[in-house]
Amino acid sequence: MNAQLDVAAESQAPWQLIRRPVTVRGVPRHLRLVRFDRGWLASVDTLSGPTLGTDQSPYLAAHRALEPLGVGITESMVLVGPLVALIPPSERDQIE
Amino acid sequence: MTMTDAISRPSVATQSAIESALAQFDRAADHLDLGGEARAMLRVPKREWTVNFPVTLDEGRVEVFTGYRVQHNMARGPAKGGIRFHPATDLDEVRALAMWMTWKCALVNVPFGGAKGGVTVDPRMLSPDELQRVTRRFASELQGVIGPAIDIPAPDVGTNAQTMAWIMDTLSMHAGHTVPGVVTGKPVGLGGSEGRADATGLGVTFTAERALAEAGIGLDGATVAVQGFGNVGEAAARLIHERGGRLVAITDVGGGVASPDGLDPARLKRWLSERGTIAGAPDTEPIDNAGLLSLDVDLLVLAALEGQVTANNADAVRARVIAEGANGPVTPDADPILADRGIVTVPDILCNAGGVVVSYFEWVQNLQSFSWPADQVAERLRQVINRAYDEVSVARQRHGIETRLAAHAIAVARVADASQVRGLYP
Numbered sequence: 001m002n003a004q005l006d007v008a009a010e011s012q013a014p015w016q017l018i019r020r021p022v023t024v025r026g027v028p029r030h031l032r033l034v035r036f037d038r039g040w041l042a043s044v045d046t047l048s049g050p051t052l053g054t055d056q057s058p059y060l061a062a063h064r065a066l067e068p069l070g071v072g073i074t075e076s077m078v079l080v081g082p083l084v085a086l087i088p089p090s091e092r093d094q095i096e
Numbered sequence: 097m098t099m100t101d102a103i104s105r106p107s108v109a110t111q112s113a114i115e116s117a118l119a120q121f122d123r124a125a126d127h128l129d130l131g132g133e134a135r136a137m138l139r140v141p142k143r144e145w146t147v148n149f150p151v152t153l154d155e156g157r158v159e160v161f162t163g164y165r166v167q168h169n170m171a172r173g174p175a176k177g178g179i180r181f182h183p184a185t186d187l188d189e190v191r192a193l194a195m196w197m198t199w200k201c202a203l204v205n206v207p208f209g210g211a212k213g214g215v216t217v218d219p220r221m222l223s224p225d226e227l228q229r230v231t232r233r234f235a236s237e238l239q240g241v242i243g244p245a246i247d248i249p250a251p252d253v254g255t256n257a258q259t260m261a262w263i264m265d266t267l268s269m270h271a272g273h274t275v276p277g278v279v280t281g282k283p284v285g286l287g288g289s290e291g292r293a294d295a296t297g298l299g300v301t302f303t304a305e306r307a308l309a310e311a312g313i314g315l316d317g318a319t320v321a322v323q324g325f326g327n328v329g330e331a332a333a334r335l336i337h338e339r340g341g342r343l344v345a346i347t348d349v350g351g352g353v354a355s356p357d358g359l360d361p362a363r364l365k366r367w368l369s370e371r372g373t374i375a376g377a378p379d380t381e382p383i384d385n386a387g388l389l390s391l392d393v394d395l396l397v398l399a400a401l402e403g404q405v406t407a408n409n410a411d412a413v414r415a416r417v418i419a420e421g422a423n424g425p426v427t428p429d430a431d432p433i434l435a436d437r438g439i440v441t442v443p444d445i446l447c448n449a450g451g452v453v454v455s456y457f458e459w460v461q462n463l464q465s466f467s468w469p470a471d472q473v474a475e476r477l478r479q480v481i482n483r484a485y486d487e488v489s490v491a492r493q494r495h496g497i498e499t500r501l502a503a504h505a506i507a508v509a510r511v512a513d514a515s516q517v518r519g520l521y522p
Contacts (some may be wrong), residue, residue: 056131073513084493
């Protein structure tokens, strides 16, 4: 699964954006995960507009965003997949 | 009453049960990047009780016993967990076991939280009447603490269906009416579920069979060693034997037996009922725990107590697959040693979850005043265990992590999610 990592242009980037292509019930979608200092924001577009999930854990945030589509916590974890590998090594120390 | 699954703890334990439980939780929380507030709530028990209660022994002397009940988390439903009678039981052990119950119930997705209880006593040293008095007085001390909608105990090490019947009767006397749903693992005639007695062993067999298959080994013809021949070990040995597994060694509290041609668990059970141990059974060779753990076998079932494979002896293990029929038999510091050597471990919260799944079925049947036939119980159990196994397998592969971490991550995520959605009171 391809994923894309965007980092804010500023030298002291206050956030990171991860775009995760996911397929939910056969429909391809883009899950957006944004990491801030205090946690994560997740969102996915639906016919009725974007969903929104926030939590200190990216998986729980993603679950909040995907739950309106009928996605459970375990499936959310699988759709998001590993995240640490996406963060540049120089910034991994900042994750915690 | 026989002491069930009682194997002594290692002489040099590398990690206590609570240290193991917390280390496993921390790894899962790290993997999930769980927030500090959620970690703080899930790392400690919600409630815990220590009770000291006097019981008159047969000789007329009064002895004071100490018992514990710990409810770790109830975000997903009433607490659920066994009661053990064991001389080494203490509060920290019960805390660890309660935490593991929370994750186990969440992993198999039954609507329970986690709890555990115990009395520091060697049940083999008590007469049946003394045991009944200890059980009833302990149950009485837990009045208001346990109940069908609060916390539902079940058998564990050193307790059995009779123990549960005494607890149910005691709480029913206090309530003034029969309360079958206050415990599970009761005798079938008192509302127990068909299939409950073998449920944990059946779950061990299901998961072990799948892990062996992933390693390219069929259970039929596989060589198997089993540590523990009590509630879990005996059932697992019998069910594995029925499926063609060759039991080459089994140990229990009194020793062990080995035979390269295969052991007959039915014969061993008869010998156990006569002698109190399987040691010395005819046509077998003696073997101790260290010898059993180091056997070159396809499957090693650990169905005794926690802390059996540690960093001190993990190098000696030569099995292809380890099935954790007991809770916490492999310590966290042993996990990487086993993994580096290519040994697959089916983690306890998945491997031995069959018991709590059928306990859930029993609780549901009690609430509905209905009973399911044995084949229906077994089939539903198979479905639940297979679904959990599939979820763990997919998460393990997708995240590139080992099975135990995948299982704990799923479980912790479910509980954390339930806690967050419920929010804080007030």
